[in-house]
Amino acid sequence: MDLQVAESLPPRPTSHNTPIGQANFPPMENTRILQAARGEEVDKIPVWVMRQAGRYLPEFLKVKESYDFFTICTTPNVACEVTLQPLRRFALDAAIIFSDILVVPQFMGMEVLMLPAKGPSFPQPLLSPEDAKRLIKPDPETAFKPYLDSIYLTRHSLKGKVPLIGFTGGPFTLFTYMVEGGSSNTFTKSRKWIFAHPEETKNILQMITDVVCEFLYAQVCSGAQIIQVFESHAGLLGPADFNEFILPYLNQIASFMKAKGRENPETDVPLILFAKDAGFMLEELFMTSYDAFGLDWTIDISKAKVLGQKYKKTIQGNFDPAMLYAPQDTIRARAFAMAQVGGKSGYIANLGHGIYPDTSPDHLQTFIEAVHTV
C-alpha cells in the first residue's frame, strides 16, 4: 500500500471526548476486520499481527536510531510513520496505532522508562499501599493529547485503506507492571500484593479502569475504529481470583464502551479482548460483552470456534509466533489450516502473541498470504 504521513492536516477538531464523526474521515475501502468482529461474513479472512510495527522491521530500527521509545509514542508524525510501515510491506487488514500499554501508568503519574535490552522499567514501583497515594487522576485533555493527535493523523493518513485499531492494557496487567516495576517471569511481587492487600488492590484496579475507559473512548472519538484490550497477564491467577481481580474490571470497560456506543452510534466500535493464557476461562470470557477474543497458541482453535459459535463471538489468533521461524512451506501449510478452521465469519487471523524481534519479514509475509488464500 502506498501510504504517507498526511501533511498540512488541520489540527484535531474536537476535545478528547467529543466524537469527530465518521463523515470527517476518508471513506473506507476495506472493512473486513470490522465485519468479522461483528460476526458478518467476509470475502477474505482479515489478518493483522500483534506488534506488527516493531523491531523485526529494518525501517523501524532506522527510526529508533533517532528517537527514544516514548518519544516515538508522543510525536504524532513519527508514531504515524511507524504505524504505516508494516502496511507498506504487507497486505494487512488493519493498522494498530503505535504506542504502548504502559502510557496509562504514565498518565497516573508514574515514571516509566524503556531501557534498551531490558524493556520497561519503573524507577518507583508501588511497593506498598502507601505508595498508591502517589497515583493521580489525569487531566485527559492534556495527558491524552499526543496519543489522540497520532490517532487522528494516522486515520487520515490511512486514506480509508484499512481500519485503525486503538488499544489499552487491561487493568490487571497494568497493575502487575506498576507493582513489579517491569517485566518478570514469576510476578511474585504483584501476586503477593493482591493477597496481602486485596482491598487496596481493588482501589488501584478501579482507578486504572476509570482512566482506561476514558482513554479508550477518547481514542474512538479521535478516529480509532476498533479497540483491543491487552490483558497479557490474565493467566497469572486461578479461576476464583480471576473472577475477583480481573474479570470485573474487564467487564466494566466493555459495559462503559457499549453504553457510550448506544448514546452515540458513531462511537459504537467492536471490542476485542486479548486475555493471554486465560484459555481456562474462555467460556466465562465469551459471556462478557466483548465482540471478539484474541486467543494464544495454547488454545485449540477448533474447540474455541465451536464455543464462539455457541456464544456468537468472534475469535482471533492464534498462530504461535515461534512458528514463524519454521521453513516457509510449513508456515504456509499451518497458517492455511488454522485459517480454514477460523473461517470466513467470526474469525480474525493473528498470531497468538506479539511477533518476536528476530522474525524474518519474509516469513511474516508468507503467513499473511496464506491466510488470504483461504
Ligand SMILES: Cc1c2[nH]c(c1CCC(=O)O)Cc1[nH]c(c(CCC(=O)O)c1C)Cc1[nH]c(c(CCC(=O)O)c1C)Cc1[nH]c(c(C)c1CCC(=O)O)C2
Ligand atoms: C505487555 C505489553 C507491553 N506493550 C504492549 C503489551 C501487550 C502485548 C503483549 O503482551 O506483548 C502492547 C504494545 N506495545 C507496542 C504496541 C504497538 C502496536 C503494535 O505494533 O502492536 C503494542 C500494542 C509497541 C512496543 N512496545 C515495546 C516495543 C519495543 C521497544 C523497542 O523498540 O525498544 C514496541 C515496538 C516495548 C515493551 N512494551 C511492553 C514490554 C514488555 C516491552 C518490552 C518487550 C520487548 O522488548 O519486546 C509492555
